[in-house]
Amino acid sequence: xxxxxxxxxxxxxxxxxxxxxxxxxxxxxxxxxxxxxxxxxxxxxxxxxxxxxxxxxxxxxxxxxxxxxxxxxxxxxxxxxxxxxxxxxxxxxxxxxxxxxxxxxxxxxxxxxxxxxxxxxxxxxxxxxxxxxxxxxxxxxxxxxxxxxxxxxxxxxxxxxxxxxxxxxxxxxxxxxxxxxxxxxxxxxxxxxxxxxxxxxxxxxxxxxxxxxxxxxxxxxxxxxxxxxxxxxxxxxxxxxxxxxxxxxxxxxxxxxxxxxxxxxxxxxxxxxxxxxxxxxxxxxxxxxxxxxxxxxxxxxxxxxxxxxxxxxxxxxxxxxxxxxxxxxxxxxxxxxxxxxxxxxxxxxxxxxxxxxxxxxxxxxxxxxxxxxxxxxxxxxxxxxxxxxxxxxxxxxxxxxxxxxxxxxxxxxxxxxxxxxxxxxxxxxxxxxxxxxxxxxxxxxxxxxxxxxxxxxxxxxxxxxxxxxxxxxxxxxxxxxxxxxxxxxxxxxxxxxxxxxxxxxxxxxxxxxxxxxx
Amino acid sequence: xxxxxxxxxxxxxxxxxxxxxxxxxxxxxxxxxxxxxxxxxxxxxxxxxxxxxxxxxxxxxxxxxxxxxxxxxxxxxxxxxxxxxxxxxxxxxxxxxxxxxxxxxxxxxxxxxxxxxxxxxxxxxxxxxxxxxxxxxxxxxxxxxxxxxxxxxxxxxxxxxxxxxxxxxxxxxxxxxxxxxxxxxxxxxxxxxxxxxxxxxxxxxxxxxxxxxxxxxxxxxxxxxxxxxxxxxxxxxxxxxxxxxxxxxxxxxxxxxxxxxxxxxxxxxxxxxxxxxxxxxxxxx
Numbered sequence: 041x042x043x044x045x046x047x048x049x050x051x052x053x054x055x056x057x058x059x060x061x062x063x064x065x066x067x068x069x070x071x072x073x074x075x076x077x078x079x080x081x082x083x084x085x086x087x088x089x090x091x092x093x094x095x096x097x098x099x100x101x102x103x104x105x106x107x108x109x110x111x112x113x114x115x116x117x118x119x120x121x122x123x124x125x126x127x128x129x130x131x132x133x134x135x136x137x138x139x140x141x142x143x144x145x146x147x148x149x150x151x152x153x154x155x156x157x158x159x160x161x162x163x164x165x166x167x168x169x170x171x172x173x174x175x176x177x178x179x180x181x182x183x184x185x186x187x188x189x190x191x192x193x194x195x196x197x198x199x200x201x202x203x204x205x206x207x208x209x210x211x212x213x214x215x216x217x218x219x220x221x222x223x224x225x226x227x228x229x230x231x232x233x234x235x236x237x238x239x240x241x242x243x244x245x246x247x248x249x250x251x252x253x254x255x256x257x258x259x260x261x262x263x264x265x266x267x268x269x270x271x272x273x274x275x276x277x278x279x280x281x282x283x284x285x286x287x288x289x290x291x292x293x294x295x296x297x298x299x300x301x302x303x304x305x306x307x308x309x310x311x312x313x314x315x316x317x318x319x320x321x322x323x324x325x326x327x328x329x330x331x332x333x334x335x336x337x338x339x340x341x342x343x344x345x346x347x348x349x350x351x352x353x354x355x356x357x358x359x360x361x362x363x364x365x366x367x368x369x370x371x372x373x374x375x376x377x378x379x380x381x382x383x384x385x386x387x388x389x390x391x392x393x394x395x396x397x398x399x400x401x402x403x404x405x406x407x408x409x410x411x412x413x414x415x416x417x418x419x420x421x422x423x424x425x426x427x428x429x430x431x432x433x434x435x436x437x438x439x440x441x442x443x444x445x446x447x448x449x450x451x452x453x454x455x456x457x458x459x460x461x462x463x464x465x466x467x468x469x470x471x472x473x474x475x476x477x478x479x480x481x482x483x484x485x486x487x488x489x490x491x492x493x494x495x496x497x498x499x500x501x502x503x504x505x506x507x508x509x510x511x512x513x514x515x516x517x518x519x520x521x522x523x524x525x526x527x528x529x530x531x532x533x534x535x536x537x538x539x540x541x542x543x544x545x546x547x548x549x550x551x552x553x554x555x556x557x558x
Numbered sequence: 559x560x561x562x563x564x565x566x567x568x569x570x571x572x573x574x575x576x577x578x579x580x581x582x583x584x585x586x587x588x589x590x591x592x593x594x595x596x597x598x599x600x601x602x603x604x605x606x607x608x609x610x611x612x613x614x615x616x617x618x619x620x621x622x623x624x625x626x627x628x629x630x631x632x633x634x635x636x637x638x639x640x641x642x643x644x645x646x647x648x649x650x651x652x653x654x655x656x657x658x659x660x661x662x663x664x665x666x667x668x669x670x671x672x673x674x675x676x677x678x679x680x681x682x683x684x685x686x687x688x689x690x691x692x693x694x695x696x697x698x699x700x701x702x703x704x705x706x707x708x709x710x711x712x713x714x715x716x717x718x719x720x721x722x723x724x725x726x727x728x729x730x731x732x733x734x735x736x737x738x739x740x741x742x743x744x745x746x747x748x749x750x751x752x753x754x755x756x757x758x759x760x761x762x763x764x765x766x767x768x769x770x771x772x773x774x775x776x777x778x779x780x781x782x783x784x785x786x787x788x789x790x791x792x793x794x795x796x797x798x799x800x801x802x803x804x805x806x807x808x809x810x811x812x813x814x815x816x817x818x819x820x821x822x823x824x825x826x827x828x829x830x831x832x833x834x835x836x837x838x839x840x841x842x843x
Contacts, residue, residue, distance in 0.1 A: 443571050443668050469574045472843060475673065479580035480572070483671030 041075050066151055073100035079327040085319045093293040094317045096324065097149075097286050097356075097422070103328040105147040107354070108271055111345045112280035113157035116142060123339035132166040136183045143191060146340070152193040154272040155279075156223055159198045160208040167206055176210045184214050188222040194509065195272040196223045202230035202257045204238045212241045216248040221510060225252035226270035228260070229485060236478050243474040243481075247496060254492045256453075256485040263457040267350075273420055274459035274491050281350025281409045283458065284328055287321040288356030288419045289313055291363035291391070292428045301371030302387050306394045314355075314398040321353050321414060322404055329406050352410030354458045355399045356419030357392075361429040361438075364388050379434035379448045389451055392432060396455040415458035433462055442466075446484050453490035464494040471496070559662075559698075560691035563655040567601045567680055571668045575843075577708045577731060577767060579673025582665050584692070587653035589681040590714045591746040593735065595774055595817060597809035600641075601680040602648035611641035611651055620651055630654075648811075658688070658695045665702060674706030674728070683715035686722045693726035708767060712746075713753030720759055729767035730760050731801075736778040737787040745777060754790075761794045768799035773828050775805070775818045781831055788835025796836040802829040803843050 053059070053067045078101045081089065088094045099107060117135060120128045121142060129135040139157065146153035167176060187196070200208045208227075215225070227242045228234070234257075242252050253270065260268050260276055267279040277283050294313045298305050328334055335341045335348045361378045364387045368376050376384035400413050407413060421430035429435045432452050439445050442464060449462045470477050477494065484492045570576075570583040589602045596602065607627050612620040619635035620628060628651045641651050665675060675696060677689055693707040706728040713732040720727075734753060736742040742750040760766040769791060773779050791798055804820040820828075825842050833840040 441571060443671060446671070447667065466574075472841070473574040473579070475578060476572075476574035476580035479673050480671050483580075486670040 046071065046075050069151075070100060073102055073104075076102045078102075079323040079331075081323055082319060085316050085323075088313075088316045089320060091293070093290050093297070093313070094320055095288050095290065096320060097288065099149050099285060099324070102332065103149075103285060103324050104332040105149065105334060106282050106284045106328065106351065107149040107286050108154050108275055108277060109146055109148055109282045109340065109346060110155040110269055110271060110277055110279045111142070111146055111153075111157075111340055112267075113139065113142070113162055113345075115280070116345050117162060119343075121339070121345070122343060129166070132163065132168070132171075132179060135163060135166045136179070140183070140186060140190070143187075147338070148195075148272075150193055150195050150272075152191050152196050154195050154197055154275075155269055156187070156196060156198040158200065158228075158269060158279075160200045160205050160211065161203075163207045164205050173206070173210065176206060177213055180207070180210050181214045181218065184211075184218055184220065184223075188218075188220040191222055194221050194224055197226065197269075197271045198223045199226045199228060199269045200252065201228035201238065202234045204235055208238065209241065212245045215245050215251065219249050224273075227252040227254050228257040229254050229481065230257040231482060231485065233257075236475070239478045239481060240474045243477040246477075246494060247471050247474070250495050254481050256490050256492075259454070259485070259488075259490050270459065270491075274461040274493075275354065275417065276457065276459045276490075277352075277415070278350040278409050280345070280347050281352070282346065283415070284351055284353040284406065285321060285324045286354040286356050286417065286419070287317050287324065288358060288417075289317045289395075290359050290428065291357055292359030292366065295359075295363040295366035298367065299370065302367045302390070305367045305370075306390060310391070310394050311398060314395060314402065317355060318399070318402045318404065318414070321355065325353055325404060325406055348406055349408040352407040353404060353414045354417040354419075355414040356417045356431075357395060358419045358421055358425070358431050359428040360388055360391065360432040361435050362427075363391065367391075377438065379438065379440055379445065385448055388432070392452050392455055410457070416456050417458035418452070418456050418460035420461050431461060432456075442480070446480075446489060447487065450484070450488040453488055456490060460491055461493060462489075462491070464492075465497045466494050467497050559695050560658050562688050562691045563657050564661075564685050564688035564692070565604060565653050566656045566661070567598075567650060567653045569661070569664055571664075572671065573676070576676040576678060576710055577674065577729065578706070580671055581674050581676045581708070582668050582672055582705075583710075584661060584675065584677045586677060586680040586682055586685055586688075587650070588684045589679055589712070590684060591681070591712050591735075591748055592648070593746045594813045594815070595745070595772060595805050595810060597806065598680075599648045599809075599811050600639075600645060600650040601653075605649045605651055605653060606647055608647065610646070611644050614640045614644050616640060658691050661692060662695055662699065662702070665696070665705075669702055669705065672705055674708060676708040676710055676731075678710035681714065682709040682711050683719050683723075686715070686719040690722050690726060693723070697726055711756070713750075713756035714748060715752060715756055717755070717759065720756065720763075724763065724765075727765055729765055730756075731768050731770060732757050732760065732766065733770045733772060734787070735772060736783070737790055738778075738783055741778055741783075745774065757791075758794050761798070766795070766798065768801050770801045770803055771828075771832065772803050772805060773820050773825055775820045775824065777817070779820070779824075779828050784828055784831040785835060788832040788838075791832075791838070792836030796838070798836065798838050800829075800832060800838045800840045801843060802832065802840060 049071055050068060053064055053071065118128060120126050124141060124145065126138055126141060129138045143153045143156060148154045200211060229239060245251060255270050264276065264278050268276055269279050270276045275283065294309060295305065298309045340346045364378045364384050368384060368387055373383060378384045378388050396416050399416050403412050404414050418431035434445065453460050481492050565587040567585040567587040573581050573583045576583045585601060587601055588604055592602055605628060609622065609628055612628060616638050617634050617636040619631045620641060623629055630651045682689060696702045696705055696707055707726055708729045708731065709727065710731045735745050739749045757766060757769060802825055804825045805817055806819055829840050829842045
């Protein structure tokens with residue numbers, strides 16, 4: 041980057057009337073990182089990155105924090121935090137204060153903590169038996185308002201369940217009454233453990249706030265062990281660990297650079313592109329750990345609240361729908377659409393299986409959390425992705441009926457240990473019958489879905505990917521700015537995709553990191 | 559498995575408005591009533607093969623057999639429903655004679671996502687032996703036996719029909735168009751004696767899931783009538799589930815007397831009148 045461009049960009053950030061002080065600080069920091077040299081890459085990798093066939097999610101030229109960090113908050117509450125001079129809390133007020141302080145010191149690529157802990161399990165032991173539900177609601181309501189105002193970013197995420205309890209019920213009541221964007225919520229669902237009435241409570245909360253997102257707990261435990269959480273936007277990772285980085289492959293771009301059909305794409309195309317994406321990932325992980333020494337210095341690591349051995353990195357893919365159409369067209373098949381046609385569905389399954397095999401067989405440094413390899417992730421897209429479908433989704437407006445949609449998507453879910461998002465929009469009739477959504481969620485998990493998100497077709501809250509915005513927060517954002525950092529990203533998505541104007545079953549998705557300018 | 563075939567108007571894989579939880583719905587063709595407010599009048603009668611709709615079909619999905627029966631090809635049908643619009647017999651060329659096994663094949667892939675199956679119509683109870691055979695087959699199938707079997711009915715069925723269904727029926731949702739027999743005749747073309755009897759009979763067996771009151775402003779919403787309705791229902795079961803539903807014009811035919819859609823506020827007022835007569839669980843939709 042030329043110095044004059046750096047100066048000009050900095051100038052436009054500090055003088056912008058449309059972003060507030062906090063946003064300016066973050067964008068200036070991102071601008072500075074963009075002036076640093078990139079970790080060394082081969083020429084082929086460099087070219088693929090410049091053409092955005094592979095992508096680093098604009099995390100910045102030199103990573104100095106892992107993308108997503110999931111502190112072991114339970115351990116912190118047990119042993120205290122020396123760096124912050126915090127003793128183990130003795131009561132509920134202590135615990136809430138302790139966590140609030142700790143959140144302020146948890147790094148991530150968004151600069152906000154993407155994981156707040158499994159708050160029901162963390163707080164349940166601190167709730168005195170003689171505390172009434174009304175008192176508990178009042179206490180958690182204050183805490184919830186604090187979270188939204190102190191951490192104004194919709195990637196901030198807590199997990200609840202799978203077990204029932206007083207805290208999870210209180211949190212759902214508070215959520216429905218406050219209708220805030222922050223925090224995002226995942227409910228872990230285990231059909232053996234989670235009562236229908238708790239899932240139904242979650243469904244009622246979705247009707248009010250678009251949250252929670254539901255995950256298939258047994259499938260997550262199979263892949264990560266019991267110590268996992270869904271953070272940011274459908275990123276399932278190990279607690280006490282996280283993800284160093286997210287690099288992603290644009291399958292549409294890979295397919296259009298390919299002359300052969302499906303068999304050739306599987307045999308020679310995919311191995312090349314997966315390797316280039318993996319090379320980018322390896323360079324970034326190595327730089328984070330060996331040049332910036334994150335794990336040597338940070339108190340979360342030195343006090344054992346994170347362990348590098350519980351980290352891996354996320355290998356993202358997107359544009360599967362266009363990729364399938366492209367490679368099948370090379371085979372002379374022009375009428376097969378992903379989600380609608382068995383030939384297209386079989387191609388989609390084979391492409392994803394092939395990628396999963398290649399990623400699992402490609403060693404990555406410092407990825408013990410993934411048994412030495414990256415986690416596969418169906419990447420929800422960013423606001424620059426035009427003409428390409430997020431992740432492995434069936435394109436918006438082309439989705440088949442819900443049962444067929446679930447049945448088509450479910451076989452892919454097993455491969456994506458680090459999460460996959462298929463968002464369903466349901467009509468208002470579900471509001472009068474929440475048990476119907478409970479049936480569908482449990483059925484989706486029974487047929488092998490990992491993640492399930494739904495929203496009402498006409499809700500004040502819209503999901504851009506895993507993160508939520510309120511439509512009313514997007515009005516006038518160019519003129520006066522916004523309170524939540526994520527609102528800016530959503531405004532970009534809304535301009536690009538007109539999400540709120542579409543009469544569709546489901547919105548698009550855009551996950552993004554802070555970067556200097558677009 | 560029974561080889562009985564039923565005359566089926568349509569099926570719906572997922573429904574949130576046809577009983578508890580998510581349900582597969584089978585709509586049978588044919589009804590004992592001819593309601594002014596019917597929102598799917600093309601299910602009232604069987605097709606008489608007059609053929610008037612065949613030329614009207616924009617997708618060319620309709621035709622004739624060698625013997626002159628109307629045929630429908632679902633593969634090319636664009637669901638324009640011109641056939642329903644032009645039909646003078648309140649019927650449809652799309653109703654098909656399906657075997658129990660045909661329906662089971664449709665239900666099976668949806669089963670993991672369901673609380674149960676609801677048979678609606680038309681009038682579900684006009685084909686009691688097919689209904690019994692379908693529910694028997696569901697209960698006998700290991701993968702489907704957990705599904706509950708419901709009917710959505712106008713209640714206009716003889717006692718013998720409920721006897722046939724009793725061993726396999728888990729619940730019934732009964733429409734009560736009006737407690738007053740004369741008004742009932744005006745609204746439906748038939749009296750309500752069998753409906754009232756069915757409500758009492760199903761309740762006594764613990765199989766009355768809910769009673770639905772369709773409100774037609776100016777026709778069946780007189781406050782005294784609603785009070786009497788509440789009293790009559792409370793005598794049967796004071797804790798009954800009651801759903802108060804507003805008339806909606808969508809899908810209905812032109813009527814000789816004008817029908818008006820009630821406001822939400824008016825519906826809630828009607829619901830309050832009924833609710834005050836018992837300890838009901840009343841919802842308004």
